[in-house]
Amino acid sequence: MIGYLTQALHHEMSAVQHYLTQSSLCELWGMSAEAASFRNEANEELVHANRLIQRMLILGVAPNATQLAPVRPGRTLAEMLVLDRQLELDAVRLYHDAAAYCARFGDGESAHLFEALMHDEESHLGELDSMLAALS
Template sequence: MRRQGTDQRILGYLGRALSLELSAVQTYSTQARLVATWGLDGPARRLRDEAHEEMRHVERIIARMLALGVAPSGSQLRPALVGGDLLSLVEADYSFEMELVGLYRDAATQSERIARRDDRVFFQALLEEEQTHAQALVEWMRTLERPVEPPARRPAFR
């Protein structure tokens, strides 16, 4: 079934990407449910949206594997990342996203090295999306690290 000339390393990157993206879907879905139990509806919605975004990546990876004539197979899901508060969850998510960034950077570089333009474009697009996602997590962490201050008092009128 595999198309002739498909590089084994590219297939390896696709398999690892599928496993990591499926793990991300599991993590974000679990975190959304956990955060909802804490009564944090806004963050729960945001984490559900993250799960849906990662699922779109899964679908693209599966489509790419099928186009290369390979049956999709994720090797192993990682346990969902959970923690005791929202900041620890987002910090763990950032670390995970940076792992995906590294994987896609390596895959795009390898694709370029072996002159596989379509694979390079595919991995580069995922890389850019994950970089944007990681930056959004950094911004979210910054908002969570700021202590909540009471509203400023208005000066007394004399």
């Protein structure tokens, strides 16, 4: 369970860095609404990271997200959204596997946390699909 919690924290902190970078790029491009949207996503990922950190502390583990993925922001809004979709899809897969593992080994609280995070990420996937469809 600790391994999944650590992996999830790495992912969430990488996502924060990713979305903040995209927000900054959009600001530079004069796309203030999109910049605000990416900033909101970064904040949501921070909330997820905080929930993971709290769970780790409850389990007696010091959080340590040192393996951040390289930022791949994209060169256009459409490319950004495609990359974001992959990032969120990776999170859904991770949280699905983590929830199943935790449930199998009797850690219902961690399983519940991963399920809640998975549903948040699935919701964001739906939003990204709508945004990509609107750009087509």
